[in-house]
Amino acid sequence: MSTLVESPPVQIPPPRTKLRTLPIDQTRGIQAVYALICTEATLFLCMFGAYYYLGNNKDRWAIETPPELVYPFVLLAILLSSSAVIHWGEKQVEKGRYGASRAALWFTVLLGLLFLALQGMEYASEWGRLTPDTDSYGSIFYTITTLHAAHVIAGLLLLAYVGFLPHYGFARRSPHMPYQVAARYWHFVDFVWVFIVGLLYVIPHFLVHGHVH
Amino acid sequence: MAETAVASQLTELWETPKTLCGWLGTVDHKELGIRYLVTAFLFLIVGGVESLLVRIQLTHSNMNFLSPEGYNQMYTMHGVTMIFWYAAPILSGFAIYLIPLMIGARDLAFPRLNAFTYWTFLFSGILLYISPFFHQAPHAGWFAYVPYTLTEYSPGVGMDYYALSLILLGISTTGAAINFVVTIFRFRAPGMAISRMPLFAYSTLTISCVIVFAMPALTAACIFLELDRHWGTHFFGIAGGGSTFLWQQLFWFFGHPWVYVIFLPATGMISLIIPAFSRRPVVGYAWIAISTILTGLVGFGVWLHHMFTVGMSDIAMSIFSAGSMTISVFTSIQVLAWLATIWKGRPVATTSMYYAVGSVVMLVIGGLSGVFTGIIPVDWQVHNTYYVVAHIHYVLVGSNVFPVFAGFYFWLPKMTGRMMSEKLGKLSFWVMFIGFNVGFFPMHIIGLMGMPRRIFTYPAGLGFDKWNMVITIGAFVLGVGILISIINLFVSLRSGKLAGPNPWNADGLEWLTDSPPPPYDFEHIPLVASRHPLWDDYDNLDDPDDDRVLDGGRLTTITTWLDAEPIGVATIPEDSLLPLVMSLTLLGFFLAYQFHALWIALALIILTFLAGCAWMWPHTEKEVL
Ligand code: HEM
Numbered sequence: 001m002s003t004l005v006e007s008p009p010v011q012i013p014p015p016r017t018k019l020r021t022l023p024i025d026q027t028r029g030i031q032a033v034y035a036l037i038c039t040e041a042t043l044f045l046c047m048f049g050a051y052y053y054l055g056n057n058k059d060r061w062a063i064e065t066p067p068e069l070v071y072p073f074v075l076l077a078i079l080l081s082s083s084a085v086i087h088w089g090e091k092q093v094e095k096g097r098y099g100a101s102r103a104a105l106w107f108t109v110l111l112g113l114l115f116l117a118l119q120g121m122e123y124a125s126e127w128g129r130l131t132p133d134t135d136s137y138g139s140i141f142y143t144i145t146t147l148h149a150a151h152v153i154a155g156l157l158l159l160a161y162v163g164f165l166p167h168y169g170f171a172r173r174s175p176h177m178p179y180q181v182a183a184r185y186w187h188f189v190d191f192v193w194v195f196i197v198g199l200l201y202v203i204p205h206f207l208v209h210g211h212v213h
Numbered sequence: 214m215a216e217t218a219v220a221s222q223l224t225e226l227w228e229t230p231k232t233l234c235g236w237l238g239t240v241d242h243k244e245l246g247i248r249y250l251v252t253a254f255l256f257l258i259v260g261g262v263e264s265l266l267v268r269i270q271l272t273h274s275n276m277n278f279l280s281p282e283g284y285n286q287m288y289t290m291h292g293v294t295m296i297f298w299y300a301a302p303i304l305s306g307f308a309i310y311l312i313p314l315m316i317g318a319r320d321l322a323f324p325r326l327n328a329f330t331y332w333t334f335l336f337s338g339i340l341l342y343i344s345p346f347f348h349q350a351p352h353a354g355w356f357a358y359v360p361y362t363l364t365e366y367s368p369g370v371g372m373d374y375y376a377l378s379l380i381l382l383g384i385s386t387t388g389a390a391i392n393f394v395v396t397i398f399r400f401r402a403p404g405m406a407i408s409r410m411p412l413f414a415y416s417t418l419t420i421s422c423v424i425v426f427a428m429p430a431l432t433a434a435c436i437f438l439e440l441d442r443h444w445g446t447h448f449f450g451i452a453g454g455g456s457t458f459l460w461q462q463l464f465w466f467f468g469h470p471w472v473y474v475i476f477l478p479a480t481g482m483i484s485l486i487i488p489a490f491s492r493r494p495v496v497g498y499a500w501i502a503i504s505t506i507l508t509g510l511v512g513f514g515v516w517l518h519h520m521f522t523v524g525m526s527d528i529a530m531s532i533f534s535a536g537s538m539t540i541s542v543f544t545s546i547q548v549l550a551w552l553a554t555i556w557k558g559r560p561v562a563t564t565s566m567y568y569a570v571g572s573v574v575m576l577v578i579g580g581l582s583g584v585f586t587g588i589i590p591v592d593w594q595v596h597n598t599y600y601v602v603a604h605i606h607y608v609l610v611g612s613n614v615f616p617v618f619a620g621f622y623f624w625l626p627k628m629t630g631r632m633m634s635e636k637l638g639k640l641s642f643w644v645m646f647i648g649f650n651v652g653f654f655p656m657h658i659i660g661l662m663g664m665p666r667r668i669f670t671y672p673a674g675l676g677f678d679k680w681n682m683v684i685t686i687g688a689f690v691l692g693v694g695i696l697i698s699i700i701n702l703f704v705s706l707r708s709g710k711l712a713g714p715n716p717w718n719a720d721g722l723e724w725l726t727d728s729p730p731p732p733y734d735f736e737h738i739p740l741v742a743s744r745h746p747l748w749d750d751y752d753n754l755d756d757p758d759d760d761r762v763l764d765g766g767r768l769t770t771i772t773t774w775l776d777a778e779p780i781g782v783a784t785i786p787e788d789s790l791l792p793l794v795m796s797l798t799l800l801g802f803f804l805a806y807q808f809h810a811l812w813i814a815l816a817l818i819i820l821t822f823l824a825g826c827a828w829m830w831p832h833t834e835k836e837v838l
Binding site for chain 2: 017042047133
């Protein structure tokens with residue numbers, strides 16, 4: 001092969017850090033879970049988009065009676081407090097108090113199970129007037145909430161896995177910090193519920209009242 | 214290079230045993246990259262054979278080679294296979310093999326995830342190809358518009374396999390994308406600041422981000438389709454208050470960015486190949502990098518241009534039409550930069566360079582016909598004619614198949630350690646180039662004459678016969694051209710001349726190490742002092758006290774994401790069978806669902822979770838640091 005056309009490019013040699021003494025990196029797992037959260041959030045965005053797309057050309061978006069408000073707010077309270085608990089647990093992991101963090105984790109799991117049970121009751125109470133095959137509103141309503149429930153289950157499984165880890169696996173296993181990763185995911189699942197409550201439950205009530213016909 | 218003590222220590226740590234378990238459980242990015250390439254290439258051949266069968270049917274008016282239903286299944290399988298199981302995965306294959314080498318790392322950030330995504334990619338393809346055995350392959354085109362795909366009109370299982378295998382492929386693709394993002398941000402060798410990154414890494418990074426945000430739309434669409442087909446929901450059926458356009462919106466919100474997923478990494482490869490053979494740094498590095506990123510971004514804002522004929526507000530159409538035009542500006546910037554590089558350099562006419570330049574030519578033709586279709590009145594005219602088929606093939610073959618061949622001729626010596634024959638290579642190029650143009654250029658003409666796409670035959674006397682004959686011949690010639698390159702590969706594997714580390718005298722880090730690279734990629738983690746590490750006169754491997762050997766385990770460096778200053782070392786996990794087990798159970802889940810064995814499906818999804826737990830489980834206290 002012939003030689004280069006130009007003289008060699010500009011060079012700025014990097015500083016010579018000693019690699020041997022550098023710490024083991026554990027942040028990759030967290031970064032990956034953030035990326036995962038990005039796609040999952042987009043999945044929910046698509047679902048919300050579909051909700052509005054299906055609704056926008058209907059006169060009354062099938063909401064003669066908007067969904068009950070009591071259940072979703074109780075559920076919201078449960079999820080938000082579970083987020084607080086697991087956050088406290090994370091702090092304990094940093095301090096090395098593994099017993100306390102394990103307790104926090106299992107308590108979060110309990111709250112999650114309570115959430116699922118209550119959501120089941122909510123479905124039971126809605127079922128009489130609305131099912132997925134009533135119309136497109138029923139389809140998208142149940143699909144979004146069930147997809148969220150599936151994420152709750154996934155989050156619970158993750159938490160349970162961490163709950164069974166031996167102490168030493170809690171904070172440190174390169175490249176992951178399993179406790180933090182599971183907790184991040186759980187925060188995300190809780191956060192989605194905030195949007196669901198806003199978009200699927202609260203706003204329809206305003207729309208009903210705002211409707212002049 | 215003689216085997217030093219250091220090297221044998223590293224080999225000990227990194228080598229995969231040559232046993233069946235080793236083969237199934239390997240997490241080596243080079244091994245998996247090659248598997249990706251081979252698998253995706255097989256899909257190219259399968260899809261190619263399907264397209265040839267389609268062409269045989271169209272050679273004459275009123276042929277009976279395929280039944281109408283068989284024809285529909287054939288072109289659908291062709292489109293689906295090519296778009297989803299060939300075009301994107303083959304580029305992932307290059308990226309998986311090359312990215313760690315290019316950025317001076319020893320593996321991807323999540324090697325086991327890499328194994329998992331390979332197996333799920335393979336299994337999703339197998340899942341798709343189960344349906345032809347029931348003679349009920351998907352038959353609704355690669356974008357599967359509703360309501361035709363609902364059970365009333367498509368009662369067979371074909372559309373279910375379409376939806377399920379795409380969901381499975383989506384899992385695989387998203388996993389690979391996340392892997393690339395973290396790898397490219399964190400694993401670059403010390404000194405490889407973001408402004409020194411090879412352009413291929415830029416395009417891979419861009420499309421990985423695109424995948425993260427685009428894939429869910431397809432997943433959502435496929436979930437809705439499955440629910441509508443089997444669970445009585447009303448997303449798409451008008452009667453139940455659904456909307457058929459919902460599918461189109463979701464599909465194209467995913468689909469148009471996906472076009473760039475297929476296209477950008479290929480341009481990234483060209484941006485490395487053309488400078489290497491023009492013997493000078495690429496012109497306008499920053500321009501290319503920025504237009505790559507902008508293409509990815511703006512790609513999210515043009516999806517409605519696939520739907521100009523459905524009727525929508527003028528303002529929406531104008532915005533989306535303008536967006537489509539903007540993208541062609543970014544592509545033009547890249548094309549002009551390549552031409553300037555050739556112009557100002559001293560080009561060497563190798564096979565790889567032939568393919569690269571050939572692809573630019575076709576890209577320009579495809580881009581021009583694309584600008585036409587981006588203009589709304591023209592689109593109304595040519596919509597659903599062979600003009601569109603010509604356009605997509607100029608773009609896809611020009612921006613994917615030819616660059617992929619350029620990439621093969623450029624990097625295969627690195628992968629196999631042996632050179633390919635230039636003579637056969639150039640022959641293959643000319644046969645492919647001529648075959649392609651003979652086969653596809655006339656499609657513009659018959660398209661404008663009014664020949665519709667996706668119609669299994671046409672009456673005599675419309676003036677289509679003559680051109681269709683030419684097209685079919687061209688398609689076969691193209692196939693022969695591809696065959697010549699395959700033969701070339703096998704000849705080179707047997708008796709090619711040894712390549713040595715840097716046969717092309719190119720500039721990237723991947724040419725610093727042996728061909729094929731040792732299991733640990735680099736004996737010393739390289740230091741990078743410029744954008745063209747092998748063309749400057751800085752010694753990347755200078756490491757007097759063996760500080761950068763990192764042989765205390767399977768280790769590589771972690772650097773900051775902009776300046777690439779080393780801040781840590783990363784441990785790389787060992788080989789494991791669990792990723793394979795996990796993707797098998799996942800495949801089982803989809804199959805069980807398809808056969809309505811819901812309890813088995815539930816059991817399998819639990820097994821998938823347990824396999825994941827076993828995969829992640831910390832085994833010894835030693836892993837605590
Ligand atoms: C081996 C050379 C190829 C030949 C001869 C060929 C031929 C054809 C033909 C004749 C059609 C139109 C069928 C019809 O509408 O009646 C078609 C459609 C299509 N091809 Fe190809 N093709 C080739 C390669 C490719 C490649 C490499 C890609 C993608 C990377 C591709 C993607 C598509 C797509 C997406 C469609 C549209 C399918 C649909 O209408 O749903 N083709 N091809």
